[in-house]
Amino acid sequence: GRKGDLAGRRVIVTAGGTQEPIDPVRYIGNRSSGKMGYNLAIEARDRGAHVILISGPVALPAPYGVELHQVETALQMRDIVYALITDADALIMSAAVADFRPAQAATQKIKKTDNKVAGQHEKGELSIHLVPNPDILAELAGLLADGGHAGAQHDGISSPQLKRRLIRVGFAAETEHLIEHGRAKLQKKQLDMLVANDVSRSDSGFGTDTNKVLIFHANGDMEDLPVMPKTGVAAAIWDRVVPLLG
Ligand code: C5P
Numbered sequence: 001g002r003k004g005d006l007a008g009r010r011v012i013v014t015a016g017g018t019q020e021p022i023d024p025v026r027y028i029g030n031r032s033s034g035k036m037g038y039n040l041a042i043e044a045r046d047r048g049a050h051v052i053l054i055s056g057p058v059a060l061p062a063p064y065g066v067e068l069h070q071v072e073t074a075l076q077m078r079d080i081v082y083a084l085i086t087d088a089d090a091l092i093m094s095a096a097v098a099d100f101r102p103a104q105a106a107t108q109k110i111k112k113t114d115n116k117v118a119g120q121h122e123k124g125e126l127s128i129h130l131v132p133n134p135d136i137l138a139e140l141a142g143l144l145a146d147g148g149h150a151g152a153q154h155d156g157i158s159s160p161q162l163k164r165r166l167i168r169v170g171f172a173a174e175t176e177h178l179i180e181h182g183r184a185k186l187q188k189k190q191l192d193m194l195v196a197n198d199v200s201r202s203d204s205g206f207g208t209d210t211n212k213v214l215i216f217h218a219n220g221d222m223e224d225l226p227v228m229p230k231t232g233v234a235a236a237i238w239d240r241v242v243p244l245l246g
Helices: 035-046 074-087 136-145 178-188 230-244
Strands: 010-015 020-023 026-028 050-055 067-070 090-093 100-102 130-132 167-174 193-198 213-217 222-224
Touching (some): 010 035, 020 100, 035 050, 050 074, 090 136, 090 230, 136 167, 167 230, 178 193, 178 213, 213 230
Parallel strands (some): 010 050, 090 167
Antiparallel strands (some): 020 026
């Protein structure tokens, strides 16, 4: 049965969106509610796993019986993922990680008429210079491909020494070309599975309690799941991860 099929496993789920600071009171964020990730964490807990939930700021209660790590930024999420994956069996990245962050967060609140602040122009305009965040899953794929090579490094990060094979699952929130974008992301991030949802539908994506997903598998198979509650999508995902675990 499903109950207990994750007993003895350590799984990591990331959830929510990251917040990238502009100044002490402002940030760049996104519409991720964290519901999909929290449901994945609760489902894995109920199946017996030790669950590590790495969460951006969300309005959801901390699930009972789950090891919760709260982060704000993509860089904090990346650090904690690397710190915890060495003895994990699975990593499901459902978090909406910001692709860019302000190059530098202002140390004081930016004022409407503060032309000393870098990026502030005449006429009261303000520009914020953004730099790319690391793509955690893509970077990890590169590091694992180099794994074993002593001193293999990407971007100053050395290859994590994993104790067991880590099943990696990514998510993709898309507004168009779901199949092409889903396949491309599975390939680019070298994932075992990619779950793609169409966030332009009213019954799928940010903030909803239901989701309509496509699941892409490393062998090229694709499944088109019906609209389901996020609890059901979470169960369907773990049903497919369990057989992949060594
Ligand atoms: O490329 P895209 O951002 O659409 O990919 C989404 C997937 O990649 C999600 O699983 C997300 O958690 C992960 N991701 C990541 N690091 C980023 C951006 C996204 O690991 N900087």
